[in-house]
Amino acid sequence: MANFCSISILNEFALVLFLEEKKNKLIVLDTQEIELEQLEQYLNNKKNFYISLEQKFEYSENIEVPTAIASSSNIGNYLLYKIKKFNPKIDILFNFKNIQKQNNKENTLFNVEAVDETEFLKALNFVEDYSQIRSTTTNKFALLALANRCIQVESFICVHTYAKTILIIAIENKELIFSRLTEVHSQTAETIQMDITENITQTISYISNQFREINFKTVVLSGSIALDDVIPQHITMFSSVNIAILYPNTFIKNLTNEEPQEYILSLGSALVQKENRFIPKVIKGIQQFNLLTNSILLLSLLLLIVMGYFSFNEFENYEALLQKNQMLKHKYITAYKHTKMLSSKELDKYAYTIDMTNKYLDKTPIDILITLKPLIFLDKPSVFQYKKEQGKISFTMEFEKKFTRLVDLYKFEKKFNKTIETISKNISLEKSISVDYKNLLYKANIKTKESTKHHKRERRQ
Amino acid sequence: MIKITLIIINIVLTLFLYFLNQWFSTEEIKINNINQRYIKNTRKLQEIKKIDRWLVKKVKSKLLHTPNSIEVADLRLIEFFDRFATNYNFKVKKFIYHDKYAHYLSINYTIPRNNYIKLVDFMRLHYQDGYKVIDNFVLNKTTLQGELILVQPFLTKTKKQEHINEIVPQ
Numbered sequence: 001m002a003n004f005c006s007i008s009i010l011n012e013f014a015l016v017l018f019l020e021e022k023k024n025k026l027i028v029l030d031t032q033e034i035e036l037e038q039l040e041q042y043l044n045n046k047k048n049f050y051i052s053l054e055q056k057f058e059y060s061e062n063i064e065v066p067t068a069i070a071s072s073s074n075i076g077n078y079l080l081y082k083i084k085k086f087n088p089k090i091d092i093l094f095n096f097k098n099i100q101k102q103n104n105k106e107n108t109l110f111n112v113e114a115v116d117e118t119e120f121l122k123a124l125n126f127v128e129d130y131s132q133i134r135s136t137t138t139n140k141f142a143l144l145a146l147a148n149r150c151i152q153v154e155s156f157i158c159v160h161t162y163a164k165t166i167l168i169i170a171i172e173n174k175e176l177i178f179s180r181l182t183e184v185h186s187q188t189a190e191t192i193q194m195d196i197t198e199n200i201t202q203t204i205s206y207i208s209n210q211f212r213e214i215n216f217k218t219v220v221l222s223g224s225i226a227l228d229d230v231i232p233q234h235i236t237m238f239s240s241v242n243i244a245i246l247y248p249n250t251f252i253k254n255l256t257n258e259e260p261q262e263y264i265l266s267l268g269s270a271l272v273q274k275e276n277r278f279i280p281k282v283i284k285g286i287q288q289f290n291l292l293t294n295s296i297l298l299l300s301l302l303l304l305i306v307m308g309y310f311s312f313n314e315f316e317n318y319e320a321l322l323q324k325n326q327m328l329k330h331k332y333i334t335a336y337k338h339t340k341m342l343s344s345k346e347l348d349k350y351a352y353t354i355d356m357t358n359k360y361l362d363k364t365p366i367d368i369l370i371t372l373k374p375l376i377f378l379d380k381p382s383v384f385q386y387k388k389e390q391g392k393i394s395f396t397m398e399f400e401k402k403f404t405r406l407v408d409l410y411k412f413e414k415k416f417n418k419t420i421e422t423i424s425k426n427i428s429l430e431k432s433i434s435v436d437y438k439n440l441l442y443k444a445n446i447k448t449k450e451s452t453k454h455h456k457r458e459r460r461q
Numbered sequence: 462m463i464k465i466t467l468i469i470i471n472i473v474l475t476l477f478l479y480f481l482n483q484w485f486s487t488e489e490i491k492i493n494n495i496n497q498r499y500i501k502n503t504r505k506l507q508e509i510k511k512i513d514r515w516l517v518k519k520v521k522s523k524l525l526h527t528p529n530s531i532e533v534a535d536l537r538l539i540e541f542f543d544r545f546a547t548n549y550n551f552k553v554k555k556f557i558y559h560d561k562y563a564h565y566l567s568i569n570y571t572i573p574r575n576n577y578i579k580l581v582d583f584m585r586l587h588y589q590d591g592y593k594v595i596d597n598f599v600l601n602k603t604t605l606q607g608e609l610i611l612v613q614p615f616l617t618k619t620k621k622q623e624h625i626n627e628i629v630p631q
Contacts, residue, residue, distance in 0.1 A: 293465065300472055300475065303475045304474050307478035311478045318492075328499035331499070332499045332503045332506070349525075352525065353525045356525060360612050382602060387597045
């Protein structure tokens with residue numbers, strides 16, 4: 001967490017702690033006790049303020065609200081109306097909380113704590129930049145926060161004195177149930193001691209009478225009274241209560257011996273819970289504005305990063321494409337340079353030759369002749385005829401062979417048939433064969449039909 | 462104020478990057494199209510190169526040298542006839558005739574069957590700058606007889622562009 005300033009204003013003085021939070025401990029970086037007039041200058045260039053103030057007007061009351069009023073804003077308006085009824089001229093800044101145990105069916109009891117907003121804001125004049133304010137409250141809530149942090153007793157009274165000022169609060173279950181801020185007007189040290197003792201014992205007595213159901217056995221002292229030897233003895237004597245000292249040494253670092261007592265309220269103002277803070281509307285507006293701008297800034301930054309990522313991707317793709325483009329261009333130019341482009345005149349000449357060759361050499365008897373070659377080699381045909389009729393090519397072969405031995409005729413016949421069978425795989429044949437076993441004479445008439453597609457394919461290969 | 466300035470800068474930069482993205486996308490489409498064209502054209506060039514090689518290897522040597530005039534075309538046919546008339550007993554079957562593409566001369570031939578060399582020579586015989594088309598033949602016990610057509614391609618300029626797809630005249 002960033003460093004922050006915890007400030008308590010008492011009379012015309014400001015007690016400032018410059019703190020840093022680390023591992024749930026508050027490390028004191030600097031302490032300052034300065035006059036209120038110099039505070040503005042001291043806080044210049046400092047950030048994150050937690051402030052507790054003394055207020056002349058502090059309104060604390062329990063008010064009943066009809067249960068029919070349910071929503072929080074309506075309850076707030078009702079309570080404001082009630083407060084304004086008794087304080088019509090005061091600009092009210094207030095917090096309220098439901099006191100559960102005192103509910104009845106018709107009404108709900110609310111504890112209201114209010115201050116004069118105008119005066120409260122005026123007291124914050126020493127802050128130049130309101131956006132740096134994180135928390136503002138009154139001194140009694142600062143004391144409550146620190147007491148709650150340090151004291152683990154169910155109910156107790158906490159007394160804090162500073163110079164002639166006495167702040168007394170009564171706490172039950174960590175809730176503030178009573179507070180009183182008084183000032184003694186004595187002049188000598190002895191009479192001041194006596195007046196303070198009297199004031200405290202009277203208040204303790206008053207609290208005990210007022211809250212009879214609560215047994216306040218412990219009085220916790222802080223501030224100048226905690227360093228005094230006489231007053232605590234007198235309090236014990238008059239009030240028969242246990243005395244304890246508020247000494248926040250477990251979570252504070254860099255404050256030694258008696259130093260913490262001086263800065264009790266400053267330490268407390270850093271620990272005040274949200275519900276006990278008084279944030280004037282102006283500051284709340286600034287805080288909301290800051291939250292909004294921070295959110296928008298974060299969102300815009302996120303958008304920027306996302307768009308940056310996509311742009312980078314697109315750029316990479318674009319660059320890869322450009323490289324591919326250069327490569328393809330180079331390939332194209334090389335191919336272009338190495339390709340001889342024939343003129344249309346030359347191409348016409350080639351096309352003409354190809355066309356004419358196709359026209360006049362497309363149907364040639366050579367292919368069929370090659371296919372028939374095994375048959376011709378087997379026996380010379382007595383008649384071998386080639387014809388071309390209406391573009392169709394045909395061959396006619398007549399074979400006539402005389403044998404002296406039957407075995408020769410038989411072998412020739414087998415061989416001839418086998419050859420014809422092989423040839424028939426490539427071209428269609430019409431055949432007429434007669435074998436005269438009596439006279440050992442073999443006659444065959446073979447005619448080819450139109451050349452097949454197979455022939456055309458062969459030729460092209 | 463600093464935050465607002467930063468927000469404005471961020472938004473402006475985001476918008477800039479958005480439009481930059483759009484520009485990249487458009488450019489990518491353009492470059493892709495150009496690349497496709499390069500690929501297509503390179504393939505075409507490679508095809509052309511292949512065809513060129515094939516033309517040079519297979520067709521160039523057989524390129525037809527068409528005669529300048531009808532007389533030259535006809536004389537070529539006649540000269541061929543005269544050169545081989547004795548060897549293969551050429552007889553004119555149909556004297557020079559023509560269509561849109563060529564001039565033709567139909568010839569009857571007769572070759573003794575027992576002269577094998579002459580038979581092979583006849584089969585191998587080429588008509589320079591034209592075609593020798595054997596229309597038919599009959600190989601009987603003594604002779605090889607038949608008909609061949611000499612084709613002398615000859616075109617007028619206007620006909621050259623037409624695709625020739627007609628069958629050989631009979």
